[in-house]
Amino acid sequence: MKRHTVKEIQSMIKSKSASAEEIYELYNKRIRQMNDSINAFISIEGDEFDLDTKQADSEVRGVPYALKDIFCSEGDQTTCGSKMLSSFVSPYDATVVKNLREKGSIILGKTNMDEFAMGSSNETSFYGDVSNPWDLERTPGGSSGGSAAAVAAGMAPIALGTDTGGSIRQPAALTGITGLKPTYGRCSRFGMIAFASSLDQAGILSISAEDAAIFLEHMAGFDQKDSTSSMETVPKYTDFLSNDLSGKVVGLPKEFFDGSLDTRFQELVTDSIHEYEKLGLKFKDISLPNIKYSVPTYYVVAPAECSSNLARYDGVRFGHRSTEGNDLDAFYKQTRKEGFGQEVKRRIITGTYVLSAGYYDAYYLKAQKVRQLINQDFLNAFEEVDVIMGPTTQQSAFKLGEKVDDPVSMYMNDIYTISSNLSGVPAISHPIGFVDELPFGLQIIAPHFKEHDLLNITHRYQMATDWHLRTPEICRGID
């Protein structure tokens, strides 16, 4: 098969070499052929092809995309990977979905994910594990595992995901694609089922940075329905893609290069830095002294917010409702016991604990203070450098089942990615090579609202290399 980029689909539609309907059918067919082995989709959109005609000239008109099942889409089952919402049909569109719908982009289906986005391997989903298209016995990462696998396997040209602690970048790295987490507030969170409200952000999983630029432009922007969305103007990201990189300074935090990375991954990172030097970037060692507290800080803040955000799943108005329980408390307990999986319960309990009287100051308040210090580290660093680079993950895709019983080791998956959520800065991951035929990614972090720099830098790299175009074996023999 050919994994078409959004850019290619655009020109196919423009030159009339394929109609939007034919393209949609091509992907729909691929999904039906491949989903049994990859399990990237929880639901596949029906057979009727529904192209909104409102925006005839949009760049994404007729471009189909896969939607993480955390986004509400009107009339569609929206499960968030949970039994709790297995029967939930959303009566409305999330703002980002509405934005894309109005521009004529079409949903292919809703992708698998860790339950309520809590996980780094897609193994906490009520709908089963997702397989990494590069090795079906391995994880695609999480929580946007379905979206990543779908793009990597050519089941969708592009997908939306959400990133609370690395949920776009880590699976992008593990499946050899490009993953962009925009600045907190860049895309509306309205209609995106909340995990940790102060950290969640919608983003894009795509083959190329160019595709991400095209989509972000159409998704992003201020939304009256989300008080935390930003009024900052949305630039035309594609205009920045080809800018010359010379003179830009990259910070390499010593905390990301502390020798803990396996040498084979370290070599890939070093190679990519050499490539970037050829493109004119200058490198500088920097320090982010408080970054070492990122994981514990995150695992206080995120569970605290989730314990409150998930209180609404009580079986009273929608979603799973237990038939057992003789009084109100028993009904609540039974509904939530049946509806939530183990990892979600673990985080609700952790979050409830850290917010409890007597513990609030020691945990939640302290975590918020550390969070400010981490943010300050970034602000200080960006006084000296334009962007920060490092590995996206500590290793490539691990085996399904390998870490599922060891939550702390699972949490360490996000050691490099979590800090940008705590600070709100945008970050991107793009593929830089393979170790044992498994892809590996480089992360680039920019100051708030400098997505255009991330896309520009990544695009120039992708013009000079072809790691992002490598296609897994499983795509062979599929149209």
Place this chain on the structure above:
Amino acid sequence: MSWETVIGLEIHVQLDTNSKIFSGASTAYGSDQNTNTSLIDLGYPGVLPVLNKEAVMMAIKFGLAVDAKISQRSIFARKNYFYPDLPKGYQISQYELPIVESGSLEIELSDGKRKDIGITRAHLEEDAGKSIHDKFIDQTAIDLNRAGTPLLEIVSEPDIRSAEEASSYMQKIHQLVRYLKISDGNMQEGSFRCDANVSVRPVGQIEFGTRAEVKNINSFRFVENAINYEVERQIDRLENGDEIIQETRLYDPDRDETRPMRSKEEANDYRYFPDPDLLPLEIDQETIDKIRESLPELFDAKVTRYVEDLKIKQSDAEELSRNMQIAEYFEETLEGFGKDAQLVSNWILSEVMAVLNRENIEISAFQIEPMRLASLISRIEDNTISSKIAKDLFNQMLTNDETVDEIIKKQGLEQITDEDSINQYVTDVLIEFSEQKDQYLAGKEQVLGFLVGQVMKRSKGKANPKLVNELIVRKINADTEK
């Protein structure tokens, strides 16, 4: 031992906004169950709250009216607990940084003494829905129309020392929120309700006693009754050597007693934390100044102005100002009439109030608009009609939409001021009642009233009584001289 009562009130005022505090759904009272509910009020997955600016403005108005500090930065927090009428599993409320802090309000007691009651804080929050337990057997119904209605919770200092003071404070707050037009103050509909924290301590003791919180009191009378009951109960216990348990109690007006609520609800740890869906609420000085300028004249200032500028009796000025709608009615009528505020006040406090009381209606439902009342009073003042006719006319106007002048004309109610016409009646009366005329001449002056009455009767009340009086005297004197 003698005891001192210590009371603090938490008053919940439903703000009279068009839409809810965090959604666009209507706040109208009395709609069908669960119809005034958006996905936000229902706590659907993915939805987010957006703060209603109108509610914020109203809170600031209140704060300024009680000389409080308006926080330029306040925070919305989540109060977490599970209950079926709380859709999100948390209530959005202000906890650590409320919008209004440290104000005070002066109350007046029945003995005329005045006292300042401190207001610790007032904060914005959303109301919960309603659980209806008596509609279905073995089932509870949930109505979420009220969920998300904006509330201003006004917390007093423990400055209140008696049930009377509590009631007076509650009434003063009630009057204030209606003056400010931030709440309809309707207690039957639950728009204005309070919780009372009550404790007692031996006179002279500085530390507070253990308090009980009496919840959901929705009338001035109940607040007095509930506190009196609670004080007596607490003193009884203490004098019998029992302790006071810190608990939440409910007042039952039917039995006139307070009872403990289920203790389970006490065990809640609400796990407050700042709501990450809402940014801190920032208010600039300019906005505060603008609102300050737009504040209406409040009760005390109004009374003073009525007495000093309009020369109305103190007691009448207070009576008129007690309810701002009445005061507005008064002012509009006065504007239409243009002079003699006391005369306008008399008409409103006697005739108008009598109708309101008799028909048990608010001034807003009163049939005669201020301008019509003004023209009625004008016609008395310019001698077109007599005050006696005016009272009949007033009663007719309750059901007759025609203008005052039209009714006067149609029914020929104009006062007779033409001396010739009146003299005819006078002549007739003096002939018919010559005996009384002689009595008057003999010095029995009170007979004059009888003679005036007779003339008035013949003129069907239309003759100008003053003129009648004058003409009778003149005629008798003239007759005698002959």
